[in-house]
Amino acid sequence: MRTIDELGDVRGKRVLVRSDLNVPLADGVIGDDGRIRASVPTINELAEKGARVIVCAHLGRPKGKPQPEFSLKPVAARLGELLGREVRFADDTVGESAKATAEALADGEVALLENLRFNAGETSKDDAERGAFADALAGLAELYVGDGFGAVHRKHASVYDVPQRLPHAAGGLVAAEVEVLKQLTEDPKRPYAVVLGGAKVSDKLGVIANLLGKVDRLLIGGGMAYTFLKAQGHEVGNSLLQEDQLDQVSGFLKEAEQRGVELVLPVDVLAATEFAADAPHEAVDATAIPADREGLDIGPRTRELFASKLADAATVFWNGPMGVFEFDAFSGGTRAVAEALIAAGAFTVVGGGDSAAAVRKLGLPEDGFSHISTGGGASLEYLEGKTLPGLAALED
Ligand SMILES: Nc1ncnc2c1ncn2[C@@H]1O[C@H](COP(=O)(O)OP(=O)(O)OP(=O)(O)O)[C@@H](O)[C@H]1O
């Protein structure tokens, strides 16, 4: 992938930068600005080189038409604060406002376009519809920089089609993320452990299938652990369960054994009476979850077990919280895993929007990890060994 330096002199040129500014937002208030902060260096680098920077990004899934609650306007304000320079906001994507804003930019100035997903062409599966939107976006600029790592797994107009229409380069964030993920896939130092959690097994089936051939230890916690416990024949009460994945998960259990991969499941869980922040709960054996209870976090013995499996690891990738960390009473397992990673002194990579947000919410030091990825789905699909459209387009 070409670097920004290889684009030549950018002074006076209009550069379209695709960032991932998809942050949690409620009533106009940004919950976690990690992705905005991660996007700042590339935008600043271009502005300092005298480029006229047009940033574009998506927020949420507004389904192809403007929806005020998904406006990027609050993000423009935060981006401006973090950049320490004014960010002009265009209130459409390729319409009159976008064109006028792009034309009015002086050297070193920055603008942000409205949410790309307000236009159906951005996410369309129809090549012609996506292409038409990409033509219009590309028409705003002379150069393209792909820096939205969190969205590179999407075959969307701004990610995949625009770089085929403009001279392009990878921004520093995309380059750094790929460098780290390469270290995980090409020749990881061993023992190599992966910790998976979060809610949906189905999202992570592909990555588990691929990792079984590569890792020494696979630790499974969070909501997805219950489908594994059930596949082993245990009752899981009202815990999260993906019945339709049981066969595949049973297959993983067998395959792990055949390959000599240590697959580590919770030995105890915090079983609660209901899904609520103040739900009464107690630690119970993972093999004896009462029928009327649901597991909302890994228990104390599991925390110790997981920490012991991570203590001597040389490489660790972690995706997905160990429990419902949004509720304080069920955040202890996630904290314990994060602290074990910080203590391990290994090459540690955190991937996944929720895991990264959990690290910050729990007040843990971000520099305690080797890398915190801005990509959830993107980092998982990279580890699955899939071709990511947004990276392939930059390589051309
Ligand atoms: N035992 C559990 N029961 C129910 N929900 C759980 C449990 N453990 C974790 N969760 C929930 O899983 C959610 C995160 O799952 P997800 O798979 O989306 O994680 P992620 O991969 O880190 O994030 P992202 O998909 O945003 O990148 C959290 O909201 C958390 O509350």
Ligand SMILES: O=C(O)[C@H](O)COP(=O)(O)O
């Ligand atoms: O949050 C993410 O993982 C990225 O911003 C991509 O968003 P999406 O899953 O809505 O495409």
